[in-house]
Amino acid sequence: SYELTQPPSVSVSPGQTARITCSGDALPKQYAYWYQQKPGQAPVLVIYKDSERPSGIPERFSGSNSGTTVTLTISGVQAEDEADYYCQSPDSSDTYVFGTGTKVTVL
Amino acid sequence: EVQLVESGGGLVQPGGSLKLSCAASGFTFSGSAMHWVRQASGKGLEWVGRIRSKANSYATSYAASVKGRFTISRDDSKNTAYLQMNSLKTEDTAVYYCTVTLSRWGQGTLVTVS
Numbered sequence: 257s258y259e260l261t262q263p264p265s266v267s268v269s270p271g272q273t274a275r276i277t278c279s280g281d282a283l284p285k286q287y288a289y290w291y292q293q294k295p296g297q298a299p300v301l302v303i304y305k306d307s308e309r310p311s312g313i314p315e316r317f318s319g320s321n322s323g324t325t326v327t328l329t330i331s332g333v334q335a336e337d338e339a340d341y342y343c344q345s346p347d348s349s350d351t352y353v354f355g356t357g358t359k360v361t362v363l
Numbered sequence: 364e365v366q367l368v369e370s371g372g373g374l375v376q377p378g379g380s381l382k383l384s385c386a387a388s389g390f391t392f393s394g395s396a397m398h399w400v401r402q403a404s405g406k407g408l409e410w411v412g413r414i415r416s417k418a419n420s421y422a423t424s425y426a427a428s429v430k431g432r433f434t435i436s437r438d439d440s441k442n443t444a445y446l447q448m449n450s451l452k453t454e455d456t457a458v459y460y461c462t463v464t465l466s467r468w469g470q471g472t473l474v475t476v477s
Contacts (some may be wrong), residue, residue, distance in 0.1 A: 257427065289465065291408070296462055298468040299400075299408065310466070342408050344465065350424045352398070352410040352465065 258282060258347040260355035267361045274330040276358045277345030281324060288326040290319060292337075299342065303328060330360070337363045341343045365389040365467040369459060375451055383472060385461030393417060393439040394461030396464050398432035399446045402471075411459070414444065431456075451476045456468040 260280040268274040278288060288306050289297035301310055303319035306326060316331045330337055343355035371383040396419075399411040400422050413423040414435040434447040444461055451454065451474075458471040 293408075298470050300468075301466050304466070344408075344410075351426060353409040354400075354410060356447070357407040 258351075260343050260345060260353050262341075262343060262355040262358045264356070265359045265361065267363055268330075269363045271332055273332050274360055276328040276330075276336070276341050276343075278327070278328055278355045279325045280346050280353070280355075282344060283321065283326055283345060284323050286345045286347070288321060290317075290328045291342045291344065292339045294339045296354060299312070302341075303334045309314050333360075333362055335341070335362050336359065365463065367463065367467065367469030369461050369469045369472040371403075372459065372474045374475045374477065377451060377453055377476055379451050379476070380447070381451065381474060382448070382451045383459055383461075383474070384392075385444040385469060386453060387442045387444065387463065390463060390467075391444040392463075396431075397435070397444040398462045398465050399433075399435060399444075400460045400462060400465075400468075401455075401474075402460070403457040409457070411446070421458075432472050448474070453477065 262278050288301035292302050293299040302313050303315045306321040307319040318329045320327050341358045348353050365399045366388045368386045375381050401409050412435045415422040426427040434451045437444045454477050456476045460471045461469050462468040
């Protein structure tokens, strides 16, 4: 079955840049979406269609696609950005897949 | 404001059934695809399935792990989506979220199979 692979964890100091990667064979053909999930809360969409930012999401969140890898970048990380982050993409069989998830720790 | 409120979760024995509901407001429900996503405690997100709008023939799609056991339906007159879960297994224990087009999410309802 199709998989999206993310690093389990990323650590970053406040004000620095965090980059979270997501790798999958279908990513060159499908858009990627990114979600932020804080403990006990529902996921929140932070990036859609690879690099678009929903209204209300801070500009420090950005996304990019380079073939089989997409990247979520958080510039100028703040303490409130500490959370789990998941990528998501449709696959070719009309189903959807979430990445394995990355825990972002703000040191 | 988009609101999605799940209900119907609870404790059920293995092999049993449960039906979850998702009451929606704040957007054009009848024109929107609705998805269900679940999350076991301490684990990642798992897509469960989706139902499209009437304009797209109410087409459904399911994850392999639930296909044949779970059924998604909707009642556009009530702005409500449903997840019928049959032949439940212990591994189906999770918080179940409904989401509109995987963009806005409800707060989830806990299903425990034990």
